[in-house]
Amino acid sequence: MRVGLERAGRRRSAVRRSDGPWVPWLVAAVAAAVYSTFAVTQWRRLEVPSWDLGIFTQLAKAYSRLEAPVVTIKGAGFNLLGDHFHPLLVVLGPIYRLFPSGLTLLIVQALLLALSAVPLTAVARELLGPRRGAALGVAYAFSWGLQGAVAVQFHEIALAVPLLALSLAAFLRARWWACALWAAPLVLVKEDLGLTVAVLGLVIWWRSISAGRAAWPRRALQAVRGDRQAQVGAGLAAWGVVWFVLAIGVVLPALNPRGTYDYYDRVATEGRTGVLDLLLGALAPAEKWVTVLLLVLAAGVVGVRSPLVWLWVPTLAWRFVGEVEHYWGWEWHYSAVLMPVAAAALLDAVAGPPAARRTGRAPVTGPAGSGQLRAPAGRGGWASAAVALALATTVGMTVTTPVARLADPVTYQPSPRLDGARAAVDAVTPGSTVESDIYLMAYLVPRAQVYWVGNHGNPAPDYLVLDTQGRTWPDVTVTDAAALAESRHPGTTYVLVVDADGYQVAERAG
Structure with a gap:
């Protein structure tokens, strides 16, 4: 049985x-x-x-x-x-x-x-x-x-x-x-x-x-x-x-x-x-x-x-x-x-x-x-x-x-700052080097060699990308990407090429 x-x-x-x-x-x-x-x-x-x-x-x-x-x-x-x-x-x-x-x-x-x-x-x-x-x-x-x-x-x-x-x-x-x-x-x-x-x-x-x-x-x-x-x-x-x-x-x-x-x-x-x-x-x-x-x-x-x-x-x-x-x-x-x-x-x-x-x-x-x-x-x-x-x-x-x-239907709407973010990313020349805070970091990686702005010892980059509405490391708010780039890399000159929806891109001029 x-x-x-x-x-x-x-x-x-x-x-x-x-x-x-x-x-x-x-x-x-x-x-x-x-x-x-x-x-x-x-x-x-x-x-x-x-x-x-x-x-x-x-x-x-x-x-x-x-x-x-x-x-x-x-x-x-x-x-x-x-x-x-x-x-x-x-x-x-x-x-x-x-x-x-x-x-x-x-x-x-x-x-x-x-x-x-x-x-x-x-x-x-x-x-x-x-x-x-x-x-x-x-x-x-x-x-x-x-x-x-x-x-x-x-x-x-x-x-x-x-x-x-x-x-x-x-x-x-x-x-x-x-x-x-x-x-x-x-x-x-x-x-x-x-x-x-x-x-x-x-x-x-x-x-x-x-x-x-x-x-x-x-x-x-x-x-x-x-x-x-x-x-x-x-x-x-x-x-x-x-x-x-x-x-x-x-x-x-x-x-x-x-x-x-x-x-x-x-x-x-x-x-x-x-x-x-x-x-x-x-x-x-x-x-x-x-x-x-x-x-x-x-x-x-x-x-x-x-x-x-x-x-x-x-x-x-x-x-x-x-x-x-x-x-x-x-x-x-x-x-x-x-x-x-x-x-x-x-x-x-x-x-x-x-x-x-x-x-x-x-x-x-x-x-x-x-x-x-x-x-x-x-x-x-x-x-x-x-x-x-x-x-x-x-x-x-x-x-x-x-x-x-x-x-929530609002979830399916893109960020109201999306156009500014795209302008910031597009301003970075493919194959260049860029220092960035964390906010557009993942968006920039396919396009350029990315460094984090919070690290010391980075080489002077071609661009610095910043979200002025976010928190930059350390816990401070920065409103001028060009001035930040020049202070981080003495002897260089940067000019602001994008300032849209709170996103700024500073390009190295010398």
Whole structure:
């Protein structure tokens, strides 16, 4: 009878997987449309949350020319691989060569984040059924962490999110090699993700030995020697640790002009002494707890039962132990890599470990030798409650994110200063050098070699472009681009050639 039930379960599982295979792609398509629309409106409205889009556009431009990623926005001769370890961004080169614009990177990010919903929605439908699985897919695709990433424009984590989603979907299906292979490239996206990969490896390893906890530690040693799952987990953990150490200790200092890792001071703990003082400092202020609470809600609360939530720890640790305030909250892109983990943890908690569940609709046997039948994992009302809570969190947070502005018709109108911005960009001769504040930086990169006006030691540029209505670094307002250029580069003469809608362009005359 048990064999018959298992066969029926496999047949029904196959039917369910074939029922509406387009649904995950539909969820992703809607997310891609929303996020791409937001990106285009943001670009046309000249909104600049940070200078990072200019930096990554300059990186993509260098890769498109098969050059080292020297980003002069960071400083003359600055190799961006000495800032963060993200060699996988080389994939942007061919795309940028076809479409040389900062907007290209925004669209690429929108598509990548949306694409990550496909594997998670598909596995959610397998484990929870078509309706609840689709609901969780929507909750994930529009989760606050992904919306926050879209709102602050392009960052390297755009590549990490789909890789992590594919890896975790394989984890939920107990496809350990696929899980490891999708996770392995994460170490090439950003240096701290090596620790995330290591934790995932440890979770895989722990799952392989958890059934034999009574025989610990002998069972652990035997598992590593003979259990393939344990071997994959241990190997992935080692891979993550090795690359983290290499990136932080070798590659980044070697390529950084200052010969060090620039972000040590971001986790500096000035005035704190001892481990206890460090931990207590990481627990305040309350803004950090809001971020954690939102993650727990995104995981439907029950997700905290899954060991996958340990994947949150490396990212939250480097964010919380330092004094950089914008690391603590939910608004920026720092939580994007945590959202696939939240969705997968929810699924893992309600469905149970692969060895203890079936994904079909057929009933499965209870405890060995009991002769009883129990409902498949993930079929109870509490699973529905978890999905509903995750979806409600997404809906509730959406009204607080910039993406919600898509409901306002004003969002689709270009900036009233667009003509002035175009005049400023057009005034810069292609192939020239230009110093700029952050506001038109990404728009200028395809046209010229751009330097940031906030850096010292830049060569005297051919042009200086300034938004006099914005804040120039340091925190002062400058109203004369020519005078600023001459004060920054003594012995030069600049004349104002554009002064429109608050944008000024000063051209070097001598």
